[in-house]
């Protein structure tokens with residue numbers, strides 16, 4: 001490669017890897033598979049080695065990705081929290097062993113352990129009590145998640161004395177006054193499946209894998225919610241001053257004696273053959289584990305040797321990770337169902353010969369859409385590869401053509417809705433087929449009714465069976481019909497008694513108190529999940545403002561992009577939907593947000609303000625602060641904009657436009673001074689535009 005080309009490729013790789021790191025650590029929504037990431041990283045490493053003149057200390061090869069979130073307090077790590085060098089190839093494990101032997105001779109052993117696929121945690125115990133829990137952060141400082149970690153049931157708040165110990169006996173290993181123990185917080189498959197099922201029901205994006213679910217859950221702001229997420233912890237690395245152990249294995253055994261969760265799935269190996277045996281054993285057996293593992297970690301067991309080998313800026317030289325390729329299973333495709341969802345999307349779902357995968361038996365798998373079926377050239381009767389992805393049902397990733405029989409048949413994606421027979425329409429952008437018969441397709445109607453009553457929406461005690469009964473008897477056709485139901489009508493349903501009818505009506509009565517944001521979510525507007533509904537409700541304050549909003553106005557809301565704005569706009573353009581809203585209003589549901597926040601000042605009266613970037617508070621809170629001081633928020637900069645309030649990582653386009661139009665740009669600090677002083681000194685009337693402004 002030419003030097004100039006190498007330079008361009010290096011820049012390109014760094015950018016891709018930095019963004020991938022951000023998606024992985026901050027958004028908990030990876031864009032690259034581990035394998036793809038590792039391969040790009042290796043390419044970058046090789047290029048930087050070949051062209052050391054292009055080396056840069058901030059290259060992704062030089063430090064671990066950062067998971068720092070501004071909502072948490074940060075503390076420095078006493079010992080840097082590093083990552084592990086990794087490989088997918090046993091010959092590189094051999095190379096690791098050779099390097100170690102060269103450094104420390106050949107009288108050492110290896111501790112081979114499972115590589116838990118979660119998020120790293122560092123626990124400090126002081127005098128036997130859990131003192132602090134930090135995430136890895138950027139390796140130097142971590143986020144303080146102690147409050148959340150206290151809700152993880154297998155992490156002891158207080159270490160316990162080994163069984164059989166009496167106060168007069170000698171403890172095998174007293175715990176040091178202070179020590180750190182590092183490990184992984186992970187989400188077992190069962191908790192992960194449960195969580196994603198709930199998220200899908202609520203039209204929230206499911207987590208891509210248990211690791212992202214674990215790190216997302218560990219960083220929840222409301223620590224009580226953490227307790228419901230089913231997180232667990234395993235610990236694998238003890239650190240401290242003058243620890244009384246000579247091997248890593250002894251340290252882990254002691255930790256286990258003190259009540260700390262340490263995996264027993266580890267083995268001391270003496271040769272590369274034994275390591276390979278351990279790897280091969282777990283590459284198969286991991287499918288039966290109740291949690292995700294993505295490889296094996298091989299560590300030099302003797303602590304003085306670990307010290308001798310030391311660390312690079314990113315990894316210990318005394319350990320390496322061997323990573324497994326994504327777990328797959330091969331099985332036969334029996335048939336394909338075409339399912340209609342409550343939004344009308346028709347999804348092909350494969351029925352498979354049951355097969356074991358990642359701890360569960362898989363019988364069904366997603367095929368996504370017609371394009372994917374075509375790309376895979378999938379035939380009924382084929383042998384197909386299934387992988388567990390983010391969705392609750394696994395996905396089909398390939399077809400084993402070498403096993404294709406003569407009797408396979410080509411599936412045909414239906415042209416008509418399998419439920420109501422309406423001609424399907426294809427959304428090219430999403431490559432999905434939709435049944436457009438929103439108001440007449442039974443599955444869509446019932447789906448919307450079930451969603452409306454669901455726990456996170458109107459929270460009415462009723463199951464799918466009730467909705468089926470009501471719909472089949474033509475008592476309920478749309479969500480507003482629920483509020484016309486009477487006890488007499490309900491008693492006409494099979495199996496209903498006075499008590500069940502009263503309970504149902506009482507629950508409907510209670511639902512009239514449900515807040516506006518949840519009512520908006522309950523309407524079942526495509527792409528409007530719980531979070532979006534909350535932002536939209538807060539932004540507009542009442543349903544009339546939303547129903548009359550233009551697409552541009554909808555785009556001003558946080559979390560609302562083109563697709564969501566279009567969907568909300570379309571929804572309220574339908575006369576039938578406006579009708580439903582007005583009937584629900586009459587029924588007494590809440591269509592107004594809680595009282596507007598207190599007016600703090602009129603300092604921003606008459607000012608139109610555009611915000612961009614991140615602030616010390618959420619963007620919604622910032623917008624509320626502007627409104628509370630009399631200002632008006634706007635999404636785009638024009639000649640009428642009073643100023644651009646630019647936070648960290650403000651959009652370059654917005655900054656450029658503001659400059660071009662001569663619109664002032666102010667920082668959060670300046671803004672706070674402006675409204676802060678306004679609140680304190682009522683005589684301060686200097687115009688905002690005339691103030692000293694800074695560009696950053």
Ligand code: IVH
Nearest residue numbers: 082083084113114115116120184236297316
């Ligand atoms: S030892 C100095 N042991 O994998 C680093 N790490 O991809 C010592 N991990 O950062 C780490 N299981 O978060 C170690 N048994 C295990 C592990 C393990 C999972 C994680 C850890 C590490 C990452 C590297």
